[in-house]
Amino acid sequence: xxxxxxxxxxxxxxxxxxxxxxxxxxxxxxxxxxxxxxxxxxxxxxxxxxxxxxxxxxxxxxxxxxxxxxxxxxxxxxxxxxxxxxxxxxxxxxxxxxxxxxxxxxxxxxxxxxxxxxxxxxxxxxxxxxxxxxxxxxxxxxxxxxxxxxxxxxxxxxxxxxxxxxxxxxxxxxxxxxxxxxxxxxxxxxxxxxxxxxxxxxxxxxxxxxxxxxxxxxxxxxxxxxxxxxxxxxxxxxxxxxxxxxxxxxxxxxxxxxxxxxxxxxxxxxxxxxxxxxxxxxxxxxxxxxxxxxxxxxxxxxxxxxxxxxxxxxxxxxxxxxxxxxxxxxxxxxxxxxxxxxxxxxxxxxxxxxxxxxxxxxxxxxxxxxxxxxxxxxxxxxxxxxxxxxxxxxxxxxxxxxxxxxxxxxxxxxxxxxxx
Amino acid sequence: xxxxxxxxxxxxxxxxxxxxxxxxxxxxxxxxxxxxxxxxxxxxxxxxxxxxxxxxxxxxxxxxxxxxxxxxxxxxxxxxxxxxxxxxxxxxxxxxxxxxxxxxxxxxxxxxxxxxxxxxxxxxxxxxxxxxxxxxxxxxxxxxxxxxxxxxxxxxxxxxxxxxxxxxxxxxxxxxxxxxxxxxxxxxxxxxxxxxxxxxxxxxxxxxxxxxxxxxxxxxxxxxxxxxxxxxxxxxxxxxxxxxxxxxxxxxxxxxxxxxxxxxxxxxxxxxxxxxxxxxxxxxxxxxxxxxxxxxxxx
Numbered sequence: 001x002x003x004x005x006x007x008x009x010x011x012x013x014x015x016x017x018x019x020x021x022x023x024x025x026x027x028x029x030x031x032x033x034x035x036x037x038x039x040x041x042x043x044x045x046x047x048x049x050x051x052x053x054x055x056x057x058x059x060x061x062x063x064x065x066x067x068x069x070x071x072x073x074x075x076x077x078x079x080x081x082x083x084x085x086x087x088x089x090x091x092x093x094x095x096x097x098x099x100x101x102x103x104x105x106x107x108x109x110x111x112x113x114x115x116x117x118x119x120x121x122x123x124x125x126x127x128x129x130x131x132x133x134x135x136x137x138x139x140x141x142x143x144x145x146x147x148x149x150x151x152x153x154x155x156x157x158x159x160x161x162x163x164x165x166x167x168x169x170x171x172x173x174x175x176x177x178x179x180x181x182x183x184x185x186x187x188x189x190x191x192x193x194x195x196x197x198x199x200x201x202x203x204x205x206x207x208x209x210x211x212x213x214x215x216x217x218x219x220x221x222x223x224x225x226x227x228x229x230x231x232x233x234x235x236x237x238x239x240x241x242x243x244x245x246x247x248x249x250x251x252x253x254x255x256x257x258x259x260x261x262x263x264x265x266x267x268x269x270x271x272x273x274x275x276x277x278x279x280x281x282x283x284x285x286x287x288x289x290x291x292x293x294x295x296x297x298x299x300x301x302x303x304x305x306x307x308x309x310x311x312x313x314x315x316x317x318x319x320x321x322x323x324x325x326x327x328x329x330x331x332x333x334x335x336x337x338x339x340x341x342x343x344x345x346x347x348x349x350x351x352x353x354x355x356x357x358x359x360x361x362x363x364x365x366x367x368x369x370x371x372x373x374x375x376x377x378x379x380x381x382x383x384x385x386x387x388x389x390x391x392x393x394x395x396x397x398x399x400x401x402x403x404x405x406x407x408x409x410x411x412x413x414x415x416x417x418x419x420x
Numbered sequence: 421x422x423x424x425x426x427x428x429x430x431x432x433x434x435x436x437x438x439x440x441x442x443x444x445x446x447x448x449x450x451x452x453x454x455x456x457x458x459x460x461x462x463x464x465x466x467x468x469x470x471x472x473x474x475x476x477x478x479x480x481x482x483x484x485x486x487x488x489x490x491x492x493x494x495x496x497x498x499x500x501x502x503x504x505x506x507x508x509x510x511x512x513x514x515x516x517x518x519x520x521x522x523x524x525x526x527x528x529x530x531x532x533x534x535x536x537x538x539x540x541x542x543x544x545x546x547x548x549x550x551x552x553x554x555x556x557x558x559x560x561x562x563x564x565x566x567x568x569x570x571x572x573x574x575x576x577x578x579x580x581x582x583x584x585x586x587x588x589x590x591x592x593x594x595x596x597x598x599x600x601x602x603x604x605x606x607x608x609x610x611x612x613x614x615x616x617x618x619x620x621x622x623x624x625x626x627x628x629x630x631x632x633x634x635x636x637x638x639x640x641x642x643x644x645x646x647x648x649x650x651x652x653x654x655x656x657x658x659x660x661x662x663x664x665x666x667x668x669x670x671x672x673x674x675x676x677x678x679x680x681x682x683x684x685x686x687x688x689x690x691x692x693x694x695x696x697x698x699x700x701x702x703x704x705x706x707x708x709x710x711x712x713x714x715x716x717x718x719x
Contacts, residue, residue: 046546228437
């Protein structure tokens, strides 16, 4: 009995020891080492993989094109990864390890606002410059962090453009924007609350009324109560934000219950794959996105977004979602800052990052003093005939919004016609 | 409250909420049947109940991807989960039967985490959804709409509930299970193999959860972490109905569904879940007060 117990203890102890992550030696010499804790397992694992693939492609392309020239020497980039298991505490632990034990040169951000919030105090404590592309929460930029730089738009921008489109269309139809009614349904998490705040702020700007403001709890899987309210109050727009689950539920139940709204706006349409899952039911939905493959921004490493998408698909066998694109852009920002700083000194690089004024395939990058990217605008597209068509910002948009959406009777009628 | 005013002005909307609540509640009631069975017979609160539903959903999803229509996939998933239940009983559950409730909760909690994380590793975290291909009914110019798949779910809940009731009452195995539940030692003395009865009960629970999972995948979606919702709700329904009260389960399930939808409409969806938990607390307090009188008589 005693022997069995000590054997058990020994096995458990070895197992626990084996589970601690192996420290990677930080390479010196001709390599600049970037450290990243990303979600390879856990609930963010899909987008965590997108992030890792984005970083890897950037490093590969930059290294293939000669790497980074500092002084007289050419340096290659390398990324060291740990799995944060989609858990904030683990992410913070691993970033501390990357900085204090593995002595990485710089840090790349994790996936999600929650994880970025967990590691930002750590990079700030160690005065370690970090560029991130996947933490959009506005709250991140209210702490006065000097070493954190974000290439993406903050989350409140996701659906602001939808409100602008509503106002434009109202004016075109001769209606006072103040008469526009908006319904909002969000999942009660930080990101979606920010999206909601953005909508509410812009709605207030135009004097529009928010007639429904529902916050669905995370365990809720059915939106019938909210949708019944929408049927009763007949708003001009229904805006849903709840990550992939919100997009899937929104499209499915709106179609099932034949809820008619002139505009249905969502976030996370592409990662929820609404056109693949729901076909024609997804038509006319407006989607907020950080980036789209049809954007015509270009840069010397990747060309334009279409070139980037082709390279990405060739390397990883799937179309890059915007999470991958913004991760690639983060590495490009580091490469550009390193070149301008001329050294790997953290303070010099940090100052160079603060002065970034760079065009990438993902969009222009320029940081304000809080680390936000103020040069890029959010993309809004609409699903038209099961294809995503960019309808805003109008300067780079290839398509025009269809508003109001046709009613369900007309949609069924036109489907029958097309089937004949 | 203006939402309440809307309901009073247009009672037809209340009808939509009631219908929707009954149908949605029925799917939760299905999971609760299994929970009630395991709790009543084996005195085990199965924290992994929701994960069993999740696994059933994935089985039906992958069968659909392989070309099997989900309505046929559901009985196949039930059979597969029955086998899984037997295996799980053999490996873990049989050690929990004579232990106290804390041990069984701990063990099933461990199973639930294991199943969640395995599902996340194997299936990925993406949300998967199925189309049943069933038509959606629409009345009164679209004011009332009923998804065809939710009607199937309701019918399934009634059929399973009825079948379970008849099974327990009129078949030998059913009677043996009830005997084991009443007094395991006496049942053993009378020659009933209680371990086989427990295994059958647990496997039956897993089969019911598997079928419910298929319905969930068709009605909403399936992802590795959807389990907790179903575990919690089925627990609530069983507590509200009272252990051993099978007809009460579908009443409680649908009742919670209706109250939840109405609360969501009137108060806002952020209060939906809180409202029904509050109701459960009031129900338990009320029941306690009602039984207090009987306890006094017994003294």
